[in-house]
Amino acid sequence: MTIIEHVRRPFLIKSLDQDGMFTGYASVFGAVDSQSEVVERGAFARSLAEMRSAGRAPAMLWMHDPSLPIGIWVEMREDAKGLYVEGRLALSTQKGREAYELLKMGALTGLSIGYRVVRCGIDKVRKARVLLDVELFEISLVTFPANDRARVEAVNKARAGKILTERDVL
Numbered sequence: 720m721t722i723i724e725h726v727r728r729p730f731l732i733k734s735l736d737q738d739g740m741f742t743g744y745a746s747v748f749g750a751v752d753s754q755s756e757v758v759e760r761g762a763f764a765r766s767l768a769e770m771r772s773a774g775r776a777p778a779m780l781w782m783h784d785p786s787l788p789i790g791i792w793v794e795m796r797e798d799a800k801g802l803y804v805e806g807r808l809a810l811s812t813q814k815g816r817e818a819y820e821l822l823k824m825g826a827l828t829g830l831s832i833g834y835r836v837v838r839c840g841i842d843k844v845r846k847a848r849v850l851l852d853v854e855l856f857e858i859s860l861v862t863f864p865a866n867d868r869a870r871v872e873a874v875n876k877a878r879a880g881k882i883l884t885e886r887d888v889l
Contacts, residue, residue: 739790739808739819743871745830745858747801752866755847763802765837766855767795778857779806781814783833785857789815792858801869804830804858818860822874829864830871833857 748760770776776795781787789812794805808822809815821827838852864870 738875739810739815740793740805741808741822741871741874742803742805743828743830743873744801744869745795745804745832747866747868748799750866750868751845751847752864754865756850756865757842757845757847758801758850758853758866760797760799762850762853763797763855765852766834767797770855777833777855779808780833780857780859781818782861783831783857783859787814789818789860795858802832806858819874822860822871827860827862828870829861830869831859831861831864831866832869833859 746758746763748758751757776792778785778788779790779792781789788809790806790808792804792806794803796803808819810819818827832853832855834850834853834855836848836850836852837854840849840851841847842849860871
């Protein structure tokens with residue numbers, strides 16, 4: 720005789736499928752980067768508003784290479800920390816699959832922005848150019864970001880984190 724017991728306990732689904740989604744910060748405010756630049760809160764506001772009204776987003780590139788788009792940005796906004804982004808990699812492309820594998824294993828974590836300076840100032844104390852308004856045109860996955868705090872924070876986050884019970888899956 721076989722006895723089958725059902726355990727009724729909630730559990731956490733960390734990922735429902737391999738959808739190429741990831742989140743992170745493309746820029747972190749107030750940090751002096753390796754180019755001696757500091758991005759101030761509000762620097763992306765005008766550019767983001769213009770892109771939204773035009774129905775477009777910055778390109779998602781591999782290592783700032785304009786010949787290697789690897790996905791799309793599905794969400795971006797300024798918050799208290801910086802420029803928060805959510806992206807989806809093009810998993811049907813070779814570079815998109817490679818990027819996704821490297822993100823999942825933590826071998827690739829950097830994000831970097833491509834921009835044109837519209838308005839800036841100089842911080843003599845920090846010896847840095849302060850970016851007050853930039854025209855954002857691309858955000859890349861990179862090995863070494865200029866702003867060391869600009870990093871991917873989670874992979875598959877858009878689908879993760881739902882607490883399910885036995886009733887949800889039966």
